[in-house]
Amino acid sequence: MNSTGRLLAAASIAALGLPASQSLAQDDGISWALFGTPGVIDTPVAALPAAGTITGTVTVLPDQYRSTFSFQVSDRLNAAFRYSTFVDYYIGSPTLEDLYDRSFDVAFRVLDESEYLPAVTVGLRDFLGTGVLSSEYVVASKTFGTNIRASAGLGWGRLAGHGAFDNPLASLLGDSFADRPASAAENGDTGKGGVPSYGAWFRGDAAFFGGVEWVATDKLTVKVEYSSDAYLIEQTRNGFDWDTPFNVGVVWFPRPGMHLSFNVLHGNELALTATVLLNAANRPLPSGFDSPPPPVQVRDTAAAASWAGAIDARGLTPSLQEAMAAEGLTLVGLELDGDTLRVRYENDRYRAEAQALGRLARILTAEAPPNVETFQLEPVYAGIPSLGVTLARRDIETLENRVGGTDAVFARADRGPAGPNDGLVPVDDPDPAFTWGIGPYAGFVLFSNPDPVQIEAGIEMRARYEIMPNLVASGALRYALTPYRDDASISGSPLPHVRSDAAVYNNTGNPGIEHLTLAWYGRPAPEIYSRVTAGYLEAMFGGVSGELLWAPTDSRLAVGAEVNYAVQRDFDQLFGFQDYDVVTGHLSVYYDMANGYFAQIDAGRYLAGDWGATFSLDREFENGWRVGGYFTLTDVPFEDFGEGSFDKGIRISVPIDYFAGTPTRQTFDNTLASLTRDGGARLDVEGRLYDTLRSGQLGDLQDGWGRFWR
Amino acid sequence: MNVKIKTALATAGLCLLAACGTMYEESPVVTIAKAAIPALGGGPPGDPAAMPPGFRPNEVAANPGAYRLITIQGLYPAGLARLTESHGGSQTYESQYAFSAAFENGVLLSTRGLADDLMAANPGALLQTIRAGGGTTRRVHETLTGLDQIVTTSFDCTVEGGAREAVNLGLREAEATAWEETCVGGGVQFTNKYWLDNTGEIIASRQFVTQTVAYLRENGL
Numbered sequence: 001m002n003s004t005g006r007l008l009a010a011a012s013i014a015a016l017g018l019p020a021s022q023s024l025a026q027d028d029g030i031s032w033a034l035f036g037t038p039g040v041i042d043t044p045v046a047a048l049p050a051a052g053t054i055t056g057t058v059t060v061l062p063d064q065y066r067s068t069f070s071f072q073v074s075d076r077l078n079a080a081f082r083y084s085t086f087v088d089y090y091i092g093s094p095t096l097e098d099l100y101d102r103s104f105d106v107a108f109r110v111l112d113e114s115e116y117l118p119a120v121t122v123g124l125r126d127f128l129g130t131g132v133l134s135s136e137y138v139v140a141s142k143t144f145g146t147n148i149r150a151s152a153g154l155g156w157g158r159l160a161g162h163g164a165f166d167n168p169l170a171s172l173l174g175d176s177f178a179d180r181p182a183s184a185a186e187n188g189d190t191g192k193g194g195v196p197s198y199g200a201w202f203r204g205d206a207a208f209f210g211g212v213e214w215v216a217t218d219k220l221t222v223k224v225e226y227s228s229d230a231y232l233i234e235q236t237r238n239g240f241d242w243d244t245p246f247n248v249g250v251v252w253f254p255r256p257g258m259h260l261s262f263n264v265l266h267g268n269e270l271a272l273t274a275t276v277l278l279n280a281a282n283r284p285l286p287s288g289f290d291s292p293p294p295p296v297q298v299r300d301t302a303a304a305a306s307w308a309g310a311i312d313a314r315g316l317t318p319s320l321q322e323a324m325a326a327e328g329l330t331l332v333g334l335e336l337d338g339d340t341l342r343v344r345y346e347n348d349r350y351r352a353e354a355q356a357l358g359r360l361a362r363i364l365t366a367e368a369p370p371n372v373e374t375f376q377l378e379p380v381y382a383g384i385p386s387l388g389v390t391l392a393r394r395d396i397e398t399l400e401n402r403v404g405g406t407d408a409v410f411a412r413a414d415r416g417p418a419g420p421n422d423g424l425v426p427v428d429d430p431d432p433a434f435t436w437g438i439g440p441y442a443g444f445v446l447f448s449n450p451d452p453v454q455i456e457a458g459i460e461m462r463a464r465y466e467i468m469p470n471l472v473a474s475g476a477l478r479y480a481l482t483p484y485r486d487d488a489s490i491s492g493s494p495l496p497h498v499r500s501d502a503a504v505y506n507n508t509g510n511p512g513i514e515h516l517t518l519a520w521y522g523r524p525a526p527e528i529y530s531r532v533t534a535g536y537l538e539a540m541f542g543g544v545s546g547e548l549l550w551a552p553t554d555s556r557l558a559v560g561a562e563v564n565y566a567v568q569r570d571f572d573q574l575f576g577f578q579d580y581d582v583v584t585g586h587l588s589v590y591y592d593m594a595n596g597y598f599a600q601i602d603a604g605r606y607l608a609g610d611w612g613a614t615f616s617l618d619r620e621f622e623n624g625w626r627v628g629g630y631f632t633l634t635d636v637p638f639e640d641f642g643e644g645s646f647d648k649g650i651r652i653s654v655p656i657d658y659f660a661g662t663p664t665r666q667t668f669d670n671t672l673a674s675l676t677r678d679g680g681a682r683l684d685v686e687g688r689l690y691d692t693l694r695s696g697q698l699g700d701l702q703d704g705w706g707r708f709w710r
Numbered sequence: 711m712n713v714k715i716k717t718a719l720a721t722a723g724l725c726l727l728a729a730c731g732t733m734y735e736e737s738p739v740v741t742i743a744k745a746a747i748p749a750l751g752g753g754p755p756g757d758p759a760a761m762p763p764g765f766r767p768n769e770v771a772a773n774p775g776a777y778r779l780i781t782i783q784g785l786y787p788a789g790l791a792r793l794t795e796s797h798g799g800s801q802t803y804e805s806q807y808a809f810s811a812a813f814e815n816g817v818l819l820s821t822r823g824l825a826d827d828l829m830a831a832n833p834g835a836l837l838q839t840i841r842a843g844g845g846t847t848r849r850v851h852e853t854l855t856g857l858d859q860i861v862t863t864s865f866d867c868t869v870e871g872g873a874r875e876a877v878n879l880g881l882r883e884a885e886a887t888a889w890e891e892t893c894v895g896g897g898v899q900f901t902n903k904y905w906l907d908n909t910g911e912i913i914a915s916r917q918f919v920t921q922t923v924a925y926l927r928e929n930g931l
Contacts, residue, residue: 290823
């Protein structure tokens with residue numbers, strides 16, 4: 001394949017989520033086993049993949065299916081969310097048949113492998129669910145040569161089903177470790193779960209397990225395992241034919257980023273897995289297919305000295321506007337004051353604001369009068385400016401193409417709040433005030449009984465009328481083409497049904513108005529921003545939403561407050577309302593840590609009238625990927641909340657340019673919630689301030705600064 | 711069915727598959743589909759068959775000194791690149807295939823638009839070493855990582871050569887002094903080649919960009 005083909009293939013494969021330039025599977029010989037996490041077959045290994053590795057694994061066992069999303073949060077920490085279907089779980093029940101179960105795993109590598117010592121990992125499986133799959137383990141793995149890894153460990157819970165002995169921890173930590181309390185599932189209460197089962201961790205009998213993985217070829221790994229998982233639940237309910245603790249399997253790597261495994265379990269049963277993986281940290285084409293930026297035009301010193309100042313801001317506008325439009329930037333206003341040119345602009349193309357700043361600075365070296373020495377650049381978000389970056393023209397002229405030039409520009413740039421509107425010559429937006437579009441949409445409804453993955457797709461019509469840059473009316477109407485959800489009935493929740501009737505909305509409101517709002521954004525003071533949104537705010541609620549945000553541009557901290565009056569919409573998602581209304585609101589704290597983590601706390605009143613707080617922690621990558629988790633605790637008792645006990649989930653935001661290879665600010669956002677219930681439910685209003693403004697905040701700006709000269 | 715209805719139905723069908731209207735932002739579904747299926751309009755911006763304004767034969771003939779011939783083996787065939795900025799010894803050329811390359815005294819400093827670009831380079835004392843008849847030198851390259859971070863790699867280089875040989879300049883052949891710069895660093899080894907005319911100027915070269923792109927071959931017309 002020639003290089004053109006190579007690049008195109010990389011882009012195409014990237015779009016499918018399969019980075020072409022890497023073979024993670026083979027990198028450490030790691031494969032994702034029956035639990036959808038690194039392992040031999042039933043049992044785990046201590047080796048963990050590179051930070052940023054994201055996998056999706058489907059496991060087919062006799063009368064059991066598991067879909068697992070796994071994420072390597074850091075070098076040492078792996079987290080996984082699993083949705084399992086246990087066929088014919090409820091023996092003898094007249095109403096229930098299959099069990100649909102959600103579970104979370106974590107694994108932490110406490111010791112790295114060295115020349116003589118193995119890697120050691122401690123893990124918890126199904127530590128937050130009903131306990132059907134729960135186990136804990138300590139496992140050590142050591143590689144021998146380049147193609148053999150042996151692992152051995154000690155397991156509790158499900159991993160102590162065969163060959164069990166008294167818990168050695170009981171003699172070390174006390175008798176409370178001698179017995180393992182029954183899980184919710186063992187108590188026959190599969191409708192609960194969702195809270196950490198601390199009292200059972202590392203309790204009860206323990207058992208040894210171990211296995212060997214042999215990387216036979218680049219495409220095949222062979223595995224043999226002594227498994228302490230006795231499949232007791234499956235033996236009881238499904239007639240699982242367990243003959244021996246030994247398992248054998250083979251993993252086939254048909255192409256980079258894809259694993260298929262075939263396993264013979266315990267002598268008589270078969271299990272299959274299919275895994276796709278990518279690494280969020282490895283964009284396949286690092287600099288992308290972005291068009292080359294305009295070259296920096298270096299001034300003639302004599303021309304600068306003899307400049308008579310015969311042009312003003314209005315005279316500059318036409319050619320500057322045209323040059324910026326060619327780079328995907330919209331000129332909003334400018335001010336020419338002595339040797340300083342202030343330019344306010346809107347960036348609709350580049351995910352990294354630094355790239356837009358760099359391109360604009362390049363343009364200004366050609367467009368600005370030669371006596372201009374300073375560029376003040378002010379990106380605008382939702383019609384309001386936040387950030388102001390001051391660059392010395394001389395730096396742009398001298399640092400292009402220079403080693404160290406990227407860091408030098410960042411160090412020398414002055415970052416602060418955008419300047420006032422006074423003095424700016426506004427520029428008419430050449431784009432029409434009214435825009436509309438019709439196109440496809442697609443999304444997933446995940447982990448809804450009985451189908452773990454339902455695709456929701458259809459046609460969406462959007463319209464937007466920009467009355468002023470910061471005052472916008474917009475709406476979206478959707479018509480779903482996918483089959484209706486088959487569990488659409490009014491829920492039995494004892495709380496106001498603010499979310500639990502989602503399927504009824506989905507089935508009744510087609511076509512339905514997704515939102516129809518008037519939104520106004522403001523900047524009442526430098527570094528303080530405001531938003532008021534009124535109308536049909538989201539699919540289930542209408543009303544008025546107001547928000548204030550304090551967000552210094554050169555700080556990683558921001559604080560916001562939001563108050564909403566929300567009225568529940570009719571199921572048909574047209575113009576009517578139901579009787580339920582509520583005043584809801586939150587105080588929010590946002591903190592972008594410098595180490596790739598982002599924390600957010602929202603405390604206040606939720607849609608069902610419950611009071612509490614949501615705690616979120618995201619692992620953020622500089623290239624725009626975000627994977628995180630959240631949980632919400634409110635004053636709704638766990639019993640009233642229903643299955644899952646409280647709201648929690650995993651959220652993921654994928655920058656589309658990672659796959660497309662061309663510049664775009666689009667993201668694909670999804671939340672893997674354990675369940676959608678009424679407690680801890682927050683209004684889903686579009687355009688919240690922090691997300692709207694964050695590209696100009698220090699954290700995001702610094703993350704993308706490598707693209708300044710790109 | 712009359713033409714208007716047919717047109718309306720066809721338009722609706724196209725909207726289903728792609729997107730239509732006056733909103734500039736297309737659906738992420740379409741963006742990804744374009745990337746996955748280059749025939750829909752994604753992939754590299756440079757069309758090998760392109761002849762954009764500024765590259766027409768009469769324009770080239772009018773000012774041949776403002777053009778160079780650039781080839782990136784296997785990625786883009788031999789094509790013209792037009793001088794878009796020149797200051798001192800630095801020149802930036804934009805290719806007809808929508809990528810650019812910047813040189814200083816003929817030595818590659820950076821590329822843009824090649825998906826895995828050379829963001830900046832410091833070739834060290836390369837030209838002085840050539841003028842001195844060969845020796846060792848050190849160069850530094852900056853590239854972008856998948857995390858948008860600049861990574862710097864230093865290379866230890868050996869410069870040798872000095873033999874006269876014929877070099878193909880596309881439209882003609884010329885006699886030139888050939889030099890090779892073999893560099894090792896960061897787990898990579900590459901060999902740049904430079905052909906210098908009698909005045910000591912580089913008239914043709916083959917220079918390393920990045921591991922994905924490999925070499926850029928260029929010469930004046």
